[in-house]
């Protein structure tokens with residue numbers, strides 16, 4: 541459970557880190573199942589429902605950038621981890637007793653070339669009727685400054701929702717030049733394997749290229765209060781309710797003012813944040829390709 545001080549700090553800064561929340565056999569299984577799924581990308585040629593591949597991926601040399609939300613439906617282990625009481629009991633202090641799983645992914649950030657994620661707010665991707673919306677991240681590997689920790693800008697969850705558009709289309713990335721934020725103030729969320737980060741959906745965050753020789757895998761779960769309804773609508777009511785993790789579903793959205801921008805028209809490159817951000821044409825973090833070019 542969280543202490544009152546941790547809850548206050550989340551409300552003020554928009555993030556928390558819980559060291560070693562997942563441990564022992566559970567962590568070992570998380571790591572070995574992930575290795576197995578990545579090995580199965582051998583033979584996969586293009587991005588699909590499960591795999592988001594690094595630009596340098598080939599069938600002979602599989603390089604997975606991200607495992608997409610299909611993991612939660614295909615693998616009982618991942619389905620169950622979303623509902624793990626150690627996690628959900630913490631979340632009740634932050635977003636209340638009735639909670640729905642929105643989505644998630646497993647970002648690999650592989651040793652030596654794992655892609656950066658440009659500055660963004662999750663809220664720009666999935667605005668809701670109220671902002672009791674957050675994401676947790678479980679580190680599969682020890683994470684320090686060297687292997688691309690999540691970087692957050694404290695307090696930005698209380699500020700504006702920034703434009704994530706380029707050339708009139710949603711692109712999933714902010715323009716760091718066009719906002720009044722001091723990115724030097726970013727806080728790295730580090731911790732040993734099994735540690736869990738929590739960030740508010742409106743918090744500005746991103747992460748740099750992994751230039752170390754160690755992987756930095758991060759399993760992200762997105763959760764909402766059950767009465768936060770997605771402004772983009774509910775395509776399948778039964779499926780929507782199947783994602784309840786605690787408490788009862790309802791048909792009474794709670795509406796609370798929070799600045800929103802709709803992610804429309806949709807990104808040129810749909811599929812995942814990495815694909816969306818290809819359309820932004822602007823970069824804060826160095827890419828692997830730039831690094832290789834500069835080295836020559």
Ligand SMILES: O=C(O)CCC(=O)C(=O)O
Nearest residue numbers: 647657690746747758813
């Ligand atoms: O993997 C990371 O470092 C950041 C991920 C993230 O913010 C996202 O995928 O929305």
